Amino acid sequence: MTPDDYWRGNARLEHLTPIGQRFPEVGLFDALRQACRGSVFELGCGDGRLSAAFDPERYTGMDINPAALVRARQSNPGHRFTTEWQPADTVMAYTVLLHVPDDELPAMMRRLQAYPRIVIGEIMGRRWRTPGLPPVFNRERAEYEAFLGPAREVIQVPYPYYGTDLELCAW
């Protein structure tokens, strides 16, 4: 099973966040609003947990998991959710790219580079990689910078569940 197969079939919406932890990050919404500009396209929006941080008129969430989109629409009836990539001022991938295997990353980065502003949020560092289901492919920030150049802004978001900070990086 590929990671994409896992996420598409994730009808029980497992592993969107650590089990039992709806918002394990500290100060997340403020950090997201600080990082993003203008209209926001959220790649991998899951059940729409982050949509409430944004004006419904300036937010579109997308996911490959139909069950997640059903839940997102139920919980956030004012926001827009879709199965297709959409243009926006900012594309945001929050704890999504770490689920993309290395050999699929270049194609994904090319798609992100079509947006004026790119925001990537995740716990950086290869030491966080684990096989499991789903596997996680955490990377060094420098690996994203190899595609995008030096990040313009890096916001540290405390993530006590893992005893570290998540990095919200903007280009």
Ligand SMILES: C[S@@+](CC[C@H](N)C(=O)[O-])C[C@H]1O[C@@H](n2cnc3c(N)ncnc32)[C@H](O)[C@@H]1O
């Ligand atoms: C860990 S969850 C994070 C969800 C959301 N960003 C949040 O923080 O609540 C990862 C999400 O990315 C989605 N996903 C994984 N690969 C994807 C891809 N190639 N394109 C779009 N969404 C993807 C999964 O279905 C899942 O909903």
